[in-house]
Amino acid sequence: MEIFREKGAVSHESTMTLKELGLPPHFRRLVTGRLGQSGLFLEVNGKYYLSEKRVKQIEEQRLTRQMTGDDREKLVNQRKSGNDMSAVQAEELTKKFKDFTAVDHVSFNVKKGEVFGFLGPNGAGKTTTINMLCTLMQPTEGKATVGGYDVVREADEVRKRIGVVTEKLIMYDQLTAIENLKFFGKLYDVPDHELNKRAEELVKLIDLWDWRNIKVSSFSSGMRQRLNFVRALIHNPKILFLDEPTVGLDPATARNIREMIAKLNSDGCTIILTTHQMEVADQLSHMISIIDNGKIIALDTPENLKAKVGPEATLEDVFIKLTGSKMRDAPKKERFVMPHRFGSVRRRFR
Amino acid sequence: MKSPLKILRHSLVIAWKDLTEFRRNRITLIFSLVMPILMMGMFGLIFQDSISALNNVPVGMIIDDVGMYGEQIAEMVRDISSNSDSIRVIEVSTRTQAKEKIFSAEIKAVIIIPHNFSSSIQDQTQAKIIIVTDPSNPAIAQSLIQFFNGMINVVSDQLSQELIETGMPYFNSEFVVNPISINVESIVSGEGSSFDFLAPGFIAMNVMMSGLTALGAALARERESGTLDGVLMSPISRTSIILGKTISHTIRNLLQGGITIAIAILIFGITIRGNPFLIVSILILGTISFLGLGIVATAIAKEQESAQLVLGLLQFPMMFLSGVLFPVEQMPSILQTVSKVLPLTYAVDALRKVMILGVGIEAIITPITILIILGVVTMTLGVPLFERAVKK
Numbered sequence: 001m002e003i004f005r006e007k008g009a010v011s012h013e014s015t016m017t018l019k020e021l022g023l024p025p026h027f028r029r030l031v032t033g034r035l036g037q038s039g040l041f042l043e044v045n046g047k048y049y050l051s052e053k054r055v056k057q058i059e060e061q062r063l064t065r066q067m068t069g070d071d072r073e074k075l076v077n078q079r080k081s082g083n084d085m086s087a088v089q090a091e092e093l094t095k096k097f098k099d100f101t102a103v104d105h106v107s108f109n110v111k112k113g114e115v116f117g118f119l120g121p122n123g124a125g126k127t128t129t130i131n132m133l134c135t136l137m138q139p140t141e142g143k144a145t146v147g148g149y150d151v152v153r154e155a156d157e158v159r160k161r162i163g164v165v166t167e168k169l170i171m172y173d174q175l176t177a178i179e180n181l182k183f184f185g186k187l188y189d190v191p192d193h194e195l196n197k198r199a200e201e202l203v204k205l206i207d208l209w210d211w212r213n214i215k216v217s218s219f220s221s222g223m224r225q226r227l228n229f230v231r232a233l234i235h236n237p238k239i240l241f242l243d244e245p246t247v248g249l250d251p252a253t254a255r256n257i258r259e260m261i262a263k264l265n266s267d268g269c270t271i272i273l274t275t276h277q278m279e280v281a282d283q284l285s286h287m288i289s290i291i292d293n294g295k296i297i298a299l300d301t302p303e304n305l306k307a308k309v310g311p312e313a314t315l316e317d318v319f320i321k322l323t324g325s326k327m328r329d330a331p332k333k334e335r336f337v338m339p340h341r342f343g344s345v346r347r348r349f350r
Numbered sequence: 351m352k353s354p355l356k357i358l359r360h361s362l363v364i365a366w367k368d369l370t371e372f373r374r375n376r377i378t379l380i381f382s383l384v385m386p387i388l389m390m391g392m393f394g395l396i397f398q399d400s401i402s403a404l405n406n407v408p409v410g411m412i413i414d415d416v417g418m419y420g421e422q423i424a425e426m427v428r429d430i431s432s433n434s435d436s437i438r439v440i441e442v443s444t445r446t447q448a449k450e451k452i453f454s455a456e457i458k459a460v461i462i463i464p465h466n467f468s469s470s471i472q473d474q475t476q477a478k479i480i481i482v483t484d485p486s487n488p489a490i491a492q493s494l495i496q497f498f499n500g501m502i503n504v505v506s507d508q509l510s511q512e513l514i515e516t517g518m519p520y521f522n523s524e525f526v527v528n529p530i531s532i533n534v535e536s537i538v539s540g541e542g543s544s545f546d547f548l549a550p551g552f553i554a555m556n557v558m559m560s561g562l563t564a565l566g567a568a569l570a571r572e573r574e575s576g577t578l579d580g581v582l583m584s585p586i587s588r589t590s591i592i593l594g595k596t597i598s599h600t601i602r603n604l605l606q607g608g609i610t611i612a613i614a615i616l617i618f619g620i621t622i623r624g625n626p627f628l629i630v631s632i633l634i635l636g637t638i639s640f641l642g643l644g645i646v647a648t649a650i651a652k653e654q655e656s657a658q659l660v661l662g663l664l665q666f667p668m669m670f671l672s673g674v675l676f677p678v679e680q681m682p683s684i685l686q687t688v689s690k691v692l693p694l695t696y697a698v699d700a701l702r703k704v705m706i707l708g709v710g711i712e713a714i715i716t717p718i719t720i721l722i723i724l725g726v727v728t729m730t731l732g733v734p735l736f737e738r739a740v741k742k
Binding site for chain 1: 352
């Protein structure tokens, strides 16, 4: 069974038909093929029309069907357990860019003190989800709370509590390491005396003490990446979003960063880790979520995920089994080329 | 809602960071300082001693003389005024009044027929016509001087012809050769040069250019480098970002303006007569207004490329039609009308009057008011537009 969410070529024509039929607008969603489901639907010219709510139900069933009984229970629990124990909570979070849905009614829950591995192939919707949680993007639908605050209505409260390490390094080339740290610290209202101490501590932590007063423009990429990592820590955030924190680093530095992540976590910091390095995710995460085509397709502990695939399976095996072995393009924001599900139709965005 | 104090503190942090970057980036620093000097030197030499066509230029006339010669000259000026498009004469009673009118740009020069004009001719001593010009606009001033020189020469020649024909013995040969002479006075001490005209123009133009492109360029650059996300993810108000940019650009513009003025004084020998405080105020006001305009223009055009086009569309007419390079009075009347809707016209006008004529605030109320209105309107629109532009 296929469910079409986009108002694509087919549904456009179909909504016309719906209008002609004089049906209320919530019948817009359409399902083609065999339904095999009971419930109210309309058949017009070999296509089936159902209500929005019904489509959601079917999807949920499809999603849960892919999992074993335990997972299903866990998923249901995860979704329900929106309580004080959760650091991040996403409910039906959706982001649409024109008629492309990057993140599609995603719901998950990250417990306080957890390392949450957020995995997925390129263009699956990872970064968009993280951007919404970091208040950089506004969700089209659904809601999310971070640290108990709504990411749209209480964005500033969220911002105070999160630290974000992005793949794109956030630092000013013309400033020194210390100046960069202090600049961002001041934006977070870290008091001056504390800021000096903290900036120096962090520079020492990443072995840049001798370079602290040198312009960042002369730093090597590894040095920049280390600085970018501690920049996110300057205001002592309770929740950390890490996007590929160790990619491109030499083995020793990568290990240092991994150890730092583990240390931060043992100090009570909740960490949402996005990476393509499966070993890193496996090693650090308590929970793994795999997102593909804007939907969460797996949510479990790394051990359980691996056990399901085979006794000797790695997380990589799990990942490839779930997302397929085809190569994918990372969609670019400016010119979006997205293979449409109808194969022949390719649509361009923006 | 954040406290204004916090917004201000964050904006100062951003401004300080911007200025540190500006200071450390040598190439930007050098170019931004060399540019105005280069431009001014180039155009100053091109337009040196240039004469512009007169097109309905308002000129004041004071008739202190009661004799018949004075009346003849006055009649002639009136005649030219009503029968040609070159000048438009406005009769003024006192010198003080004329000075005020020059300051408020109602007239560009004043021709004075002194009280002893007719009696001098009768006493057979050389009579004088006084022309007072506006040095803030040397091209127009030069043309007016030439124009009146030509006119008076005709009268003077006729008179000398008549005198010779009467065959009377004259002791004063100077009087016979040239019975009427022209004395040119400047409304302020010193002589105006094309540099006097250009220096305020370039300072104002620099304020316009940097203001218009400031936020758009910074946004594009910081988005590219990723630092914009870093700033947007921090719990600061969006107003702080705009305010921070405004502060850093104001300081940059003041610095550049100061250097332009210093160079203009040292190399091109111009004289600054205005109140420095007033000059600084105009620069600050101009920066804010153009920054606001820049935010609105960039926010309306969503993509970087179209933003550049919109900005170009604003910048180029302003460069050429706002009286930076050529006096507005020299342009055809349709372009003069266009220049009236360009905000740079008012910034240049105010700055030129203060710097070169040394006028007080009362003489530049109109341009200042227009700039304040522009600043308030664009900034009010700019903050929400900016917020929308950075929201994805």
